[in-house]
Amino acid sequence: MRVVFAGGGVIALLTALECLSAGHEVVLADQADIPFSGATSFDRHRVLRASQAGDPATTAAAVGAHHAWIELEHRLATSFYEQVGALTALPAPEAAAARELLTAAGSKAEVLGADELAAEFPHAGFVPGTGAIFESHAGVLLADRVLTACATRLRWHANAELHPHRKVTGIDADRAEVRLADGETLRGDAVLVAAGPWSRELLAPALSRELVLHRQTMLYCDVPPADAAAWAATPAITSLGSDGGAWLVPPVAGTPLKLSAASACRVVDEIGGATVPSWWREHLIDTFATLIPGFRRDWLVDTRDCHYLARRSTLGPMLAVLGDRVLTYAACGGSSFKFAPLIARSLAARLTGADPVTTGLEPLDRPLVRAGGAHPIRPALRGVS
Ligand SMILES: Cc1cc2nc3c(=O)[nH]c(=O)nc-3n(C[C@H](O)[C@H](O)[C@H](O)COP(=O)(O)OP(=O)(O)OC[C@H]3O[C@@H](n4cnc5c(N)ncnc54)[C@H](O)[C@@H]3O)c2cc1C
Incomplete structure (x- = not known):
């Protein structure tokens, strides 16, 4: 055919x-x-985590996708899956339930309490009292x-x-x-x-x-040299912030730290360019200034807007x-x-x-x-x- x-x-x-x-x-x-x-x-990275709290079918599909990407790396004889881990911030009881779903899907994860998170990732700025589920073999696809x-x-x-x-x-x-x-x-x-x-x-x-068109702003950052080792050992983190809407992708394989949030995604009528309007850049800078300890605007090395369609219903x-x-x-x-x-x-x-x-x-x-x-x-x- x-x-x-x-x-x-x-x-x-x-x-x-x-x-x-x-x-x-x-x-x-x-x-x-x-x-x-x-x-x-087309971007530097996309996150691959399996945990979808409360959704066994999607969790199982994501575990299958993880294995399929590893197979594809072998087929294409190229390396593009950085298994730096993925952390999803969740209240403690939900984190335990999410771990059970992952176990049932043939994967595994650790539940981390608020104290462990604060001790292991002080630079990432978790809301005090938040727990998380940590998938050590998930990570980042170099898109x-x-x-x-x-x-x-x-x-x-x-x-x-x-x-x-x-x-x-x-x-x-x-x-x-x-x-x-x-x-x-x-x-x-x-x-x-x-x-x-x-x-x-x-x-x-x-x-x-x-179909509804969305436009999302992303910030790309160079972290200060003193923090580079800590950031390099940081997993992809979703559900950051008190409303759980922010996320970060760590600086893996020579890529910059990437930051964005659900609040930087808006519905638009037409596809514009990739250039970020200053209001949206400032919005994300303000958002991450309250989330990441020590975050400064001079970390910024690039910004980009990206579009995608989603089904209305x-x-x-x-x-x-x-x-x-x-x-x-x-x-x-x-x-x-x-x-x-x-x-x-x-x-x-x-x-x-x-x-x-x-x-x-x-x-x-x-x-x-x-x-x-x-x-x-x-x-x-x-x-x-
Ligand atoms: C900010 C952001 C973050 C995201 N993060 C994640 C993530 O962490 N994990 C994840 O799984 N997904 C993520 N996604 C979603 C993911 O990136 C998309 O689902 C996926 O890349 C869509 O791929 P696609 O092939 O459908 O579309 P595209 O990659 O847009 O490809 C469409 C192609 O069609 C071509 N084309 C368009 N019109 C025509 C035409 N008339 N004739 C010929 N060619 C045409 C275009 O030039 C383009 O090359 C994210 C999306 C965004 C916007």
């Missing part, structure tokens, strides 16, 4: 690799470079390295065609073909539209109305079936990077007619079925591949 991809982010790249492994041909078109530094997937490794593997594979700087302008779900801005048409036996935050442009209004991802073997992973939500290997296996199976493995992730296991979900291509404009 020949599978055509619209988009070249982590979802399309990993799904294309899965299709190749199953003996199929892949053709992948992106509007920009492959990988594209403006894509949602830009993942994308480069996948794109390089595809570029050199005889059964893969990459088309950077070829924007897709329409999908014909009945014919399994995509139309490019230059008038050419890429035909396949199956199509995956994985265009990240730009997906709405390719979908019919009824479907795109279900769930605020999570959305997979929709547009036609026979024509799918769109239209919204990624806030955690599709860590699940990408599982998402890719499921999508590749659906695209190539194999039985999709159950992932435990509801949006993937029970996709929306939407005939007419793609913008129609006017027949007179069809080109040839």
Whole structure:
């Protein structure tokens, strides 16, 4: 089979690799470079933690994703998973319950009390009295390295065609073909539209109305040399602060410390650039000045805004079936990077007619079925591949 991809982010790249492994041909078109530094997937890091308090299915899926990333590192002979650990701040009884879920899912974690946290991570600024669950073998995926490794593997594979700087302008779900801005048409036996935050442009209004665009600000910091060793030994930390909404990614493998918070995420109408408006930069500086002891604005070395789509009703991802073997992973939500290997296996199976493995992730296991979900291509404009 020949599978055509619209988009070249982590979802399309990993799904294309899965299709190749199953003996199929892949053709992948992106509007920009492959990988594209403006894509949602493209950043220094993404966090992979398994604990999802109160949610056994997602916890088990995340444990599966952890193993799948390690397998992928071996397959691509590249290292991009820094297992520095992940700490989720939780009240003590919830931390114990979260540990039980992890144990049931075949993983393990430690419950840390407030005193242990304060003693081990004095530089991270936990709210007094907070406990946490610590997953020692979770950690950080070096996102830009993942994308480069996948794109390089595809570029050199005889059964893969990459088309950077070829924007897709329409999908014909009945014919399994995509139309490019230059008038050419890429035909396949199956199509995956994985265009990240730009997906709405390719979908019919009824479907795109279900998707909400978010914009999030991030700060990148160099820590003071005196604290560098402590920060280098710090796990990824989520649920920081009294409202649990802030998070940090430690400076692993030569990357900067990354800081952000749920309060720096807002709903927007359009995709803007990556440049951070000063109000949002100052908001995060003020937030972390109250969270991290000794934090100063001169730690800042960079800032960036990033966009993603989420489904209106769930605020999570959305997979929709547009036609026979024509799918769109239209919204990624806030955690599709860590699940990408599982998402890719499921999508590749659906695209190539194999039985999709159950992932435990509801949006993937029970996709929306939407005939007419793609913008129609006017027949007179069809080109040839
Ligand atoms: C601030 C932030 C932090 C996050 N942190 C985490 C985390 O810690 N852990 C986690 O698991 N997830 C995290 N996520 C979510 C994760 O990054 C995304 O779920 C994932 O990267 C989405 O990948 P994608 O392939 O769907 O989209 P993208 O990476 O955006 O890829 C889409 C691609 O499609 C291309 N494209 C778009 N339109 C067209 C077109 N018309 N024609 C051709 N090509 C097109 C684009 O150029 C782009 O390359 C975070 C997201 C954000 C915004």
